[in-house]
Amino acid sequence: xxxFKEYIASQLNSKSPQMDDLIENCNTRQILKDEFLLRQGEQxxxxxxxxxxxxxxxxxxxxxxxxxxxxxxxxxxxxDRESLYxxxxxxxxxxxxxxxxxxxxxxxxxxxxxxxxxxxxxxxxRLLNNHILHLQNRINSLLSDxxxxxxxxxxxxxxxxxxxxxxxxxxxxxxxxxxxxxxxxKDLAERNFHK
Amino acid sequence: xxxFKEYIASQLNSKSPQMDDLIENCNTRQILKDEFLLRQGEQxxxxxxxxxxxxxxxxxxxxxxxxxxxxxxxxxxxxDRESLYxxxxxxxxxxxxxxxxxxxxxxxxxxxxxxxxxxxxxxxxRLLNNHILHLQNRINSLLSDxxxxxxxxxxxxxxxxxxxxxxxxxxxxxxxxxxxxxxxxKDLAERNFHK
Numbered sequence: 065x066x067x068f069k070e071y072i073a074s075q076l077n078s079k080s081p082q083m084d085d086l087i088e089n090c091n092t093r094q095i096l097k098d099e100f101l102l103r104q105g106e107q108x109x110x111x112x113x114x115x116x117x118x119x120x121x122x123x124x125x126x127x128x129x130x131x132x133x134x135x136x137x138x139x140x141x142x143x144d145r146e147s148l149y150x151x152x153x154x155x156x157x158x159x160x161x162x163x164x165x166x167x168x169x170x171x172x173x174x175x176x177x178x179x180x181x182x183x184x185x186x187x188x189x190r191l192l193n194n195h196i197l198h199l200q201n202r203i204n205s206l207l208s209d210x211x212x213x214x215x216x217x218x219x220x221x222x223x224x225x226x227x228x229x230x231x232x233x234x235x236x237x238x239x240x241x242x243x244x245x246x247x248x249x250k251d252l253a254e255r256n257f258h259k
Numbered sequence: 260x261x262x263f264k265e266y267i268a269s270q271l272n273s274k275s276p277q278m279d280d281l282i283e284n285c286n287t288r289q290i291l292k293d294e295f296l297l298r299q300g301e302q303x304x305x306x307x308x309x310x311x312x313x314x315x316x317x318x319x320x321x322x323x324x325x326x327x328x329x330x331x332x333x334x335x336x337x338x339d340r341e342s343l344y345x346x347x348x349x350x351x352x353x354x355x356x357x358x359x360x361x362x363x364x365x366x367x368x369x370x371x372x373x374x375x376x377x378x379x380x381x382x383x384x385r386l387l388n389n390h391i392l393h394l395q396n397r398i399n400s401l402l403s404d405x406x407x408x409x410x411x412x413x414x415x416x417x418x419x420x421x422x423x424x425x426x427x428x429x430x431x432x433x434x435x436x437x438x439x440x441x442x443x444x445k446d447l448a449e450r451n452f453h454k
Binding site for chain 1: 344
């Protein structure tokens with residue numbers, strides 16, 4: 065089990081006993097595969113931290129087609145910051161792909177913990193910057209990378225997810241058809257075989 | 260002229276004289292059309308705030324093709340946070356599309372000003388969250404929107420930019436060919452004409 069407390073400890077050089085108390089009192093929730101943590105149109109109240117399991121954040125277009133914004137395996141955060149921070153109805157769904165255990169963090173918790181311990185503010189800032197860089201590079205990849213390059217960078221970002229989700233979901237994340245994903249995988253396999 | 264000082268004043272309810280001092284002492288730079296503020300491979304040192312003019316942030320792929328991550332007109336911030344915050348060589352270029360006047364903000368400035376005035380920290384947090392929501396929605400749009408929908412949301416994000424940049428750059432931002440952009444514009448014009 066990757067607990068939130070252990071994760072925070074691994075990210076900070078030192079932390080105060082007050083911070084420990086706050087973290088220990090966080091709400092956690094056990095959810096089943098296919099359960100929703102957020103639905104399109106709802107206002108999001110939480111940032112989710114995945115202790116165990118796997119979540120996906122996605123939108124559904126008017127034709128009913130799913131578009132996957134991100135996967136969140138163990139030790140990842142997922143949130144709809146537009147809805148959470150700016151109090152707007154969410155454009156996205158967040159759903160469990162496996163039975164999962166998640167920590168529910170309110171925005172006010174970030175402020176509370178930052179007051180108790182300034183080093184947490186620095187961590188929060190690092191997490192926000194890290195999130196921005198991932199999103200920025202994903203946009204760049206969607207604009208410029210071939211299907212194969214997108215697939216390879218997916219494998220790098222999510223090394224263990226390929227075995228945990230259906231191929232169609234991987235294709236949806238990459239913005240390519242399941243057929244092109246099969247072609248990419250076949251090409252890569254053949255090239256490795258002939259090496 | 261949209262000065263950084265006026266912009267900060269418009270975003271905060273109150274601010275201290277010390278904050279005013281810090282802001283007045285920021286470095287500004289006058290740059291010419293086609294001048295670079297950052298090149299691929301360099302380490303970025305600044306967040307840029309545009310007082311006047313227009314910047315673009317883009318990457319160039321191995322075939323020499325440009326991919327536009329964002330435009331930054333007046334009152335916008337632009338930065339490669341990966342390079343700035345995590346001290347890595349930048350994947351991107353930042354270049355002036357018009358003669359421009361920009362404020363150069365070091366990461367340490369944010370910390371300094373936040374120490375003097377906590378309300379700035381809140382503003383910084385809001386800006387980071389706002390940046391995340393824009394990037395998130397752009398990814399969703401690249402995954403799910405038609406060329407026409409992408410164009411319409413571009414017009415909403417950048418109402419006055421259409422007249423300031425060549426069509427080919429708009430197409431590059433949208434991740435479509437210049438030919439499909441022409442088609443989209445023609446279709447929209449015809450539909451408006453027949454309304």
